[in-house]
Structure formats: C-alpha cells, structure tokens
Amino acid sequence: MSQTNQLMKSSPHVHDGDSVTNVMEAVIWALMPATAMAVMIFGWTALLVIVITTLSCLVTEHLFLKLRQRPSAIADRSAALTGILLALTLPPHAPWWMCVAGGVFAILVGKQVYGGLGYNMFNPALIARVFLLISFPAQMTAWPPVTPLFSEQSYSLGDSIAIVMTGKVGAPELADAVSSATPLGQYRTETGLGKTVQEALGGGYGGYDEVRAAGGLIGGSLGETVRCWGRWGGGYLLRKKVITWHIPVSMLAGCLVPATIFWTYDPAHFPDPTFHLLTGGLIIGAFFMATDMVTSPITSKGQIIFGLGCGLLTYLIRTWSGYPEGVSFAVVIMNAVVPLIDQYTRPRVYGHMA
Amino acid sequence: MSDNKTSQLITDGLWYNNGIFVQMLGMCPTLAVTTSAENGLGMGLATTFVLLGANVVVSLIRNFIPSAVRIPGYIIVIAAFVTIVDLSMNAYLHDLHKVLGIFIPLIVVNCIILGRAEAFASKNGVFASAIDGIFTGLGFTLALVVLGSVRELLGSGSLFGQALLGSDFHPSLVFVLPPGAFIALGFILVGVRWINAKRDNEAA
Amino acid sequence: MFGFMHGGGESAADGGSPALSAIEMLPIPQRLYLPLRQHAGYPSVPCVTVGQKVGKGEVIGRADVWGSVPLHAPTSGTVVAVTACPTGHPTGLTQLAVVIEPDGAERWSEAVQGMVDPLNAAPSLLREQIRAAGIVGLGDECFPSHLKLTPPRGKRVDLLLINGAECEPGLSVHERLMVERANEILSGIQIIMRIVSAKQCFIGIEQGKSAAIQAMTQAAWGVAGVRVQGVPAMRPHGVRQQLVAALTGKNLSLGARLLDRRLLVHNVSTACSIHDAVWRGRPLLSRVLTVAGGGIARPANLEALIGTPLRHLIDHCGGLQSGVDQLFLGGPLLGQAVNTQDVPVLKSSTAVLSFLPAAGVAKPQQPCIRCGRCVEACPMGLVPAEMARRVRKGQLMRVAELQLHDCTECGFCGFVCPSHIPLLDTFRYAKWVLQAEKWGRQPPSVGGGHALSERDGTAGEPAVVAPPAVVMAEAVAVREEVTVGSASGKGARAVRAAHAARAAKAAKASRDQAK
Numbered sequence A: 001m002s003q004t005n006q007l008m009k010s011s012p013h014v015h016d017g018d019s020v021t022n023v024m025e026a027v028i029w030a031l032m033p034a035t036a037m038a039v040m041i042f043g044w045t046a047l048l049v050i051v052i053t054t055l056s057c058l059v060t061e062h063l064f065l066k067l068r069q070r071p072s073a074i075a076d077r078s079a080a081l082t083g084i085l086l087a088l089t090l091p092p093h094a095p096w097w098m099c100v101a102g103g104v105f106a107i108l109v110g111k112q113v114y115g116g117l118g119y120n121m122f123n124p125a126l127i128a129r130v131f132l133l134i135s136f137p138a139q140m141t142a143w144p145p146v147t148p149l150f151s152e153q154s155y156s157l158g159d160s161i162a163i164v165m166t167g168k169v170g171a172p173e174l175a176d177a178v179s180s181a182t183p184l185g186q187y188r189t190e191t192g193l194g195k196t197v198q199e200a201l202g203g204g205y206g207g208y209d210e211v212r213a214a215g216g217l218i219g220g221s222l223g224e225t226v227r228c229w230g231r232w233g234g235g236y237l238l239r240k241k242v243i244t245w246h247i248p249v250s251m252l253a254g255c256l257v258p259a260t261i262f263w264t265y266d267p268a269h270f271p272d273p274t275f276h277l278l279t280g281g282l283i284i285g286a287f288f289m290a291t292d293m294v295t296s297p298i299t300s301k302g303q304i305i306f307g308l309g310c311g312l313l314t315y316l317i318r319t320w321s322g323y324p325e326g327v328s329f330a331v332v333i334m335n336a337v338v339p340l341i342d343q344y345t346r347p348r349v350y351g352h353m354a
Numbered sequence B: 001m002s003d004n005k006t007s008q009l010i011t012d013g014l015w016y017n018n019g020i021f022v023q024m025l026g027m028c029p030t031l032a033v034t035t036s037a038e039n040g041l042g043m044g045l046a047t048t049f050v051l052l053g054a055n056v057v058v059s060l061i062r063n064f065i066p067s068a069v070r071i072p073g074y075i076i077v078i079a080a081f082v083t084i085v086d087l088s089m090n091a092y093l094h095d096l097h098k099v100l101g102i103f104i105p106l107i108v109v110n111c112i113i114l115g116r117a118e119a120f121a122s123k124n125g126v127f128a129s130a131i132d133g134i135f136t137g138l139g140f141t142l143a144l145v146v147l148g149s150v151r152e153l154l155g156s157g158s159l160f161g162q163a164l165l166g167s168d169f170h171p172s173l174v175f176v177l178p179p180g181a182f183i184a185l186g187f188i189l190v191g192v193r194w195i196n197a198k199r200d201n202e203a204a
Numbered sequence C: 001m002f003g004f005m006h007g008g009g010e011s012a013a014d015g016g017s018p019a020l021s022a023i024e025m026l027p028i029p030q031r032l033y034l035p036l037r038q039h040a041g042y043p044s045v046p047c048v049t050v051g052q053k054v055g056k057g058e059v060i061g062r063a064d065v066w067g068s069v070p071l072h073a074p075t076s077g078t079v080v081a082v083t084a085c086p087t088g089h090p091t092g093l094t095q096l097a098v099v100i101e102p103d104g105a106e107r108w109s110e111a112v113q114g115m116v117d118p119l120n121a122a123p124s125l126l127r128e129q130i131r132a133a134g135i136v137g138l139g140d141e142c143f144p145s146h147l148k149l150t151p152p153r154g155k156r157v158d159l160l161l162i163n164g165a166e167c168e169p170g171l172s173v174h175e176r177l178m179v180e181r182a183n184e185i186l187s188g189i190q191i192i193m194r195i196v197s198a199k200q201c202f203i204g205i206e207q208g209k210s211a212a213i214q215a216m217t218q219a220a221w222g223v224a225g226v227r228v229q230g231v232p233a234m235r236p237h238g239v240r241q242q243l244v245a246a247l248t249g250k251n252l253s254l255g256a257r258l259l260d261r262r263l264l265v266h267n268v269s270t271a272c273s274i275h276d277a278v279w280r281g282r283p284l285l286s287r288v289l290t291v292a293g294g295g296i297a298r299p300a301n302l303e304a305l306i307g308t309p310l311r312h313l314i315d316h317c318g319g320l321q322s323g324v325d326q327l328f329l330g331g332p333l334l335g336q337a338v339n340t341q342d343v344p345v346l347k348s349s350t351a352v353l354s355f356l357p358a359a360g361v362a363k364p365q366q367p368c369i370r371c372g373r374c375v376e377a378c379p380m381g382l383v384p385a386e387m388a389r390r391v392r393k394g395q396l397m398r399v400a401e402l403q404l405h406d407c408t409e410c411g412f413c414g415f416v417c418p419s420h421i422p423l424l425d426t427f428r429y430a431k432w433v434l435q436a437e438k439w440g441r442q443p444p445s446v447g448g449g450h451a452l453s454e455r456d457g458t459a460g461e462p463a464v465v466a467p468p469a470v471v472m473a474e475a476v477a478v479r480e481e482v483t484v485g486s487a488s489g490k491g492a493r494a495v496r497a498a499h500a501a502r503a504a505k506a507a508k509a510s511r512d513q514a515k
C-alpha cells in the first residue's frame, strides 16, 4: 500500500467561486448608470463630490485598519462602495469638508468601531448621511436646480471646483443657483401652511412633472434624482442574484400601499403614490441602501418584514414628521431592529415542528 | 494614615478609578450637560462640593446610623448638600444655573456620590473621606470638562465661549445634541484606554 | 462594460464535467478490494477462504441480519486475501476486505437467477430478491434498498418520486444513465411501484437536460401512472427536499417526514440496479461514476466493478496531471479526501475527483457579510451564518439551540459562502466539542485553528483540517467509555478514569499508525 502525496482536506472541496469582493464590485457596477446620470445632470460638482467622498472613505479605512494592526482591506471594495453610496445621498453642491466628514464618519463610526466589515449594525453610508443631516442642516438641504453637463446652465469645471472647495454656492454670479426646493420639501412646507397638495405642487402638480421626475430632471440629492437609472442598476443586481427581490419589493410596497390608501381617502391632503415613488430616495434606497447585506436580515421572511418596515417608516416620516424625506432615517431605524427580526424569523428546521 | 495611601486616593480619584472614564457612573449629567466646557466645569464643581460634604458627613455619622436605613440616611445628607448648591448657584451663578437646570437637583441621585458614600465614606475616617470626596469630584470634573471641551469645539467651534476655529470651520451640530455626547464619550474612552494600555505595556 | 461574471463559479464546480460522454466499461483490474462494510447497517460477514475460486456474482460476504445486505464477487477469480485495506476516509484507517484476483473468464456463478413474471410476484419475494442482490441506494447514503422499500406498519406510499438530478454538482452519472438505460430504469420503477403499491410516480429531471427528459419520456410512454416532469435546475443539486417541493408542491421543511406525506424517493441509478436484480438476477457488481476535475487528463463516466482501485480508473482516464495534490472519492461537496490511489470504488462512490491546486476552496477567509446565501442553501433549514458566529464567539451551548445537531454536514453552505468561511469545518468542530463536553472531558485542542480564530480572521489561511486521527481515536475511545460507564454515580467516575488511560493509549496507537 503505497502512500502518495495527496493533500488531506475536508469537504466541501469546491466552491461556487464567488467572493465578497465580487459582490461588492457587482454593486458598484450596478451603481454606475446612476452615478453617470448624476454627473450628467448636475455637472462636474457631482463628480467632485463622488470622488472626494469615496477617497476619504478609502483613506479612513486604510488608516484605521493600520491603527488596529489589521491587514488593509480596501481591496475588498466595501469602503469604496460605502463612499459612492454616501456621495449619492449628498446634495450636488456639497462642500468638500462635508464630503470628507461624511466619509470619515461612515467608515470610522459607522463601521470600524464595531469591528469592521460584517459587524456594523447600521448601514455606514446612511448613518453618515444622518450625521451630516443633523450636523449641517443648511448645507445638506441646499438643492440647486439641475444643471445638465454641457448645457447652457452648466458650470465650468473651474466654477465647479470653486463651488465644492469654498462651499460658497452663493458667489455673486452663481447667486440664483441656491433656490429650488425638492418636490417633497415643497409639499411638506406648503401643505403645512394649509394648502392642498394641488396648490402646493402647482395645478395638476404642474411644477412637478412626472416624466421629468422619472428621468431625474428635478432637484434633489445626487442619488434621488436618478431613480430611473437606479432601478436599472437594481435590476442588474437582481439578475446577478447579488440581492433578492424581497427587500426592494416589500420596501416599495410598505411605502406605496399606505400612500395609495391615504390618497384615495383624501387626495387633497395626500399626494398620489407615483409622487412618493418618483420623488426622494425611495427607489435608490430600496435597491441599494436597505439591501446592504450586513445590516439587513438574513432570511427571506425577515427581509420582507424589514422592507415593509422601511417603507412604512419612510411614508410616516414623509407625511407626519419634521423632515420632508425619511428614507435614510427609516432604514437606519430598521437596521437597529434586525437582530430581533433575525431572532424571530429563523427558518423552520427540517423535521422539527415549529 | 500614610502619605502613600493619600496619594493613592488622589490618583485613583483623578484617573485610575475615575468615576466616568473607568467606572462609567453618573452618565446622566455627563451626557446631558456637557454641551460646553463651561457647563461641564460648573456641573463638575457642583458635584465635587456635594461629594466632599456628603463624604465628610457620612463618615462622621457612619458609626451611628443603623445599617438597615443607611441608604435613606445618605440620601438625606446628600440632598441637603445639593439643596445648598442649588440655592447658592441660583443666587450667585444664575445664568449657569439656568443652563444646568434640572440636573442640579438631580445630583442627588448621581451614582458616584451614593457610591462613594456607601463604598468609601461609610468605612473610612473623616480625613480620608474628605480626600476621596475632593479627588473623586475633581476626577469627575476633569471628565466633564474634557467631554464638554470636545463637544464645544466640534459643535460650536469655541472653547469656554471663546471662538477658536475661525469662520471657515463649520461646527457640527450633532455634537451639541445627545448623539454627539455618546460618540464623543466613546472616543474619549478609547483614548483613555489607549493611554493606559500604552503605559501598562511600558511598565511591563 | 460588465467585464466580470458573478457566479462564474458554477463552471468551477462543474469544471471539466463530462456531461455528455457516454458511459464506458472499465476493463477488469488486476485486483479487486472489497471492504465488507459498504452500506449503512451491520457489515457483511466474510464467507470465503483464501484460495477459494469464486464465480461472478457469488456471495463472498454473508448478511446475517435482515438489516444487512450480502456482498458479491464482481467477477470470477480467486480469493487471495481477507485482510485490512485502506478505505476512502481521511484518517487513512483500514477496514476488513476480501481481495480477489480476477481470472478474466467472467464465469457466472450458478446461483444467479432472475425472477419470472416479477410484476405479479409478491412484494415480500421481490424484497428478498433485491436484498439478496446486495442493492443499496446508490446516492451516497447507501441505505439498503429493501429496507427503504418496507414502509413501517400503518404507513402507505401513494406517490413514488424518482430523483433524476445528480447527487452533487459536477457529476453526470444520472443523466447518462437516463439517456442510455431509460428502459431498465422504467422497469425498475415499475417493480418499486409494485412493491410499495404506489399508484403514481413522478420522475424529476432538471430542465435543460433535454436528452435525458426525451429518453425517459419515450420509455415512460404508455406506462400507467408514470410521469416525467422537468424541475428547475437545483442549486445545490439533488437535494431531496427541494426535489419534493418541485415535484409535488409540498414543502417538506414544514416538519413532516417523507412517509408521513405518503411519499417515497429513490434515484434513477437505484431503479436501474433493481431492474437488473429482479429480472436478470444480477447482484450489484458495478456502478457508474464520474471521473472528473481539472486534475484528470481525460474526464469520463465509467462503469467500474466494485472494488476497483482508484489508480485503475485514473490511469484509464490518462492519469493525474502533474502538480495535482488533491484526490477525492465522492462528489465535490460530500466526498472524502483520500491519500492513496489504492482506495477501492465502493457501492457509495459517486465520483472520483481531482482538482488543480487553484480550483478548490483555497481563498482567504473574509468576514461574514450576512449575505444569507448559506441560509438559502441549507437543505435542513438551519442558519449557518449565525451558528458559525456563535461558534467563533465560543457560545457553544447557544449553537446547540440553533439545532446544530440537525446539520447533515452536506457542505452546501460552505460551497456558496462568498466569504470563504469554512462553515462545515466549524460545525464539525462545534459538534465534536459539544460531544466531548457531554462526556465530561476537556477537548484537546484541534488542528484547524480557524474555528476559533480571530473574529475577523482575514489573515487566516484557509486551514481545512478534519479532526486528526488522534482525536478521532480518542473520540471513539470516549464513546466506549460512555457505554460502559453510563451506570452513573461515583462508580462511573472511576470507570471514566480507567478509560481515560485507555483513550490515551488508543490515541497513541493511531498516532503511531499515522507515521
């Protein structure tokens, strides 16, 4: 009986070949149409915001892991993904220091203090957005009108750098830039003054136009405005089986079903569901934010509960809270409930009753 | 009572057994009032005064008070000192008193004070208790001032009311709001542990 | 634009899969090694002596109890030894086996007799015939078929499900059998239906295997109650629960056992061998297995005699590529690593695989990103990610709460984990520690340190080590001790102490053996 030199290993001996890096890369690719669209619509400032945010995420991740004496993990792309996601939640003229603060906060407080990738409770990008929103409310809600690249209104590269680097959106020649409110904001402010939805948003929602909204040609944060492109990316992730349908579908349902009910009940005070779908960050949130694997439930049943909760909270916040938009708050709040959801949605073990 | 023991009481109170950094006691005032360095200092000194008084009195009566009712007894002693502080601050430091508000009366239930009374003053002599009270209180003050400074610096760009960071700095509101207190305290604790670990390493 | 392909790993698993190569008959090797324990249950008892001439199909291992099955000589020849030989187990431990030197004459033993008119025969006669032929389920569990065909009192089978999916990814045994031996399979199915008096039979074949579907549909034409049904390609393949769900819409994970739902599942290769046993009286003498993987020069589906050493199969397929250092008996998920090519083909062997070093699981471990794929993959409805997390945190008792003991060690979870966490090894480790704790002993530290590595063991090598032989021997010794010492009380402690010494001795023995 001769021994040969085969290695001893235990099963399984093969692997489907996927890796965390692949997963992260797939999500980044899926965000590319939306990102490209954001740059198209808002011009160079958008590109600067995205680059600065992503870079500060990467640098923070690298430095912090070094401090913790761990091998640098920026190669796993998760920090880059966080950076891009965060950038998409920022306003198009976000000043550089806000991008940096957000990036550092996302990685440091949102992720590394919990122990790094896989251990964080909250979606790092969203927790950073919430941080920025609370810290710098003025800058976070300065919505310039859309200025498509290469169009008349667009800023030159130099102007764009000036905007992002000085944060002075209101430089004399650019003064008229700081004006428009997002449709959601307009709806909240005006209905708060006792107007009906129609009055608030212009006759037949005139000021807000569904086609333009779907194409992204209305003001808002980078990712909010590119919803239709975001949905493409989401579809790509679904097809690639990086995410499953459970969270996006249930999140949309959780927001749109109550929207439909209230709108049917009183169309004068509650806007119709397409308004909710096409404004704000619902779509990008449902496909990219809530589906973050680390901070969402692990079973499909749990994911549906989670999605419904995110959607419902979004609707509640948009309609009754002090903030016009609630996707990030909703997702972050639901993140906190994930361990509980996981606990109660374990699959039934084969052969065991309940 | 040896010098050795006294110096140990001092370093323990200020650092090694710091009420905030190590024991994590008295979190309510710590997190709630430290929106500025000044508030932290005021709160810290008020607490120090109460600690000193309570420790001395508790130590004096420690042999007379039946153990079954000792906690209510301590509370009454502490409450008396808190009332003194409350009224005198209202009289002489009215603005600060307005800012600290309800947290002054709430010193009564600060666990550090009750903790020192129960764990130290009720078992030790008057002098040691006084030293313990003063330095535990100063340790508490130190923690509050550090936390208050960090929050004020990041949240308002100033320190003890003096604008420091210029107009290009954009204060981050979150640090003067409750979440900022938790985040800042967390990082301060990291810093404290880090310093301690480093020294322990060197000692070893 | 999307230059990379996610999930391209499917092809890694199926790497070089000879999906369409016809089944080749492997020539008779020079020696056959026939271990006596090839099925679940009591091993057969050798009933030949060295030097004895045996005919093809002659019984060489008796089945003394109803739960056991006999072992037959796969070809005519001379018994040259009844001795210990290596088996396909990582410990390299040996097992009693009958060694036969074939004479090449292929002379059938007279005892081999088919049945006349089996479709009208009594079920008990059919079962006896199947048992006498040594038929076992040819998946990898190797449960004696006659037992599976004997429903317990009070249970009935209404619906027979025939599994046409492969046992594991990368294999094509069942597909080829269905294409080439559809009529035999159908005949076997009819016999099974007769035995358990099932009225209906669904044959589940993965969609996309159109040749197999076509062949089986043709064979089933006009056979009452039998229907061929395409089922979605299963990942992981061939999981019984998923098959049942796909075929009947009944969700087995709702806590019922198969027979409670009046269901019975067999696979196509078992049906095929039942046909041979009943109509032609042929015992189970050979089996079809896939020889594949990047380390094999010419992958193929081979029909090999039971007992053929792997070396013979591998040489037939052009030998191992240079640089290959891994050899597995069985599929990629459940197979055992073997350390010598002298290991024989068993009734349970579905495949012989060999991978080039790059193809395996050798990627650094990354932190769990809670993607949920393992949950989706687990056929038992467990939550591997959570179990592994608790093991890493050392909360072993809380792992047991998650029904760790229901883990069948199928390895599907590790197969799909994008973080390359050695989930299955983690569970083996945890089970083993729990056992050891139950027996009241401190577990010695185990080789594969990954199980308790730093919580984000990014730096960790993919250390994949089964409990070493030493540990196994010790575990065995401890198990004995429990049977002996279960009297409890103070006496038990004394007994335990005595046995601890024995355990250490056993461990040392096997350590020596390993050298």
Ligand code: SF4
Pocket (backbone or CB within 6 Å): C377, C378, C379, C380, C381, C382, C384, C406, C407, C408, C409, C410, C411, C412, C413, C414, C423, C424, C427
């Ligand atoms: S090895 Fe265990 S936990 Fe993993 S998939 Fe199989 S049964 Fe589930």
Ligand code: SF4
Pocket (backbone or CB within 6 Å): C367, C368, C369, C370, C371, C372, C373, C374, C375, C384, C385, C388, C413, C416, C417, C418, C419, C420, C421, C423
């Ligand atoms: S498959 Fe791996 S990474 Fe995904 S949840 Fe399971 S253990 Fe975690």
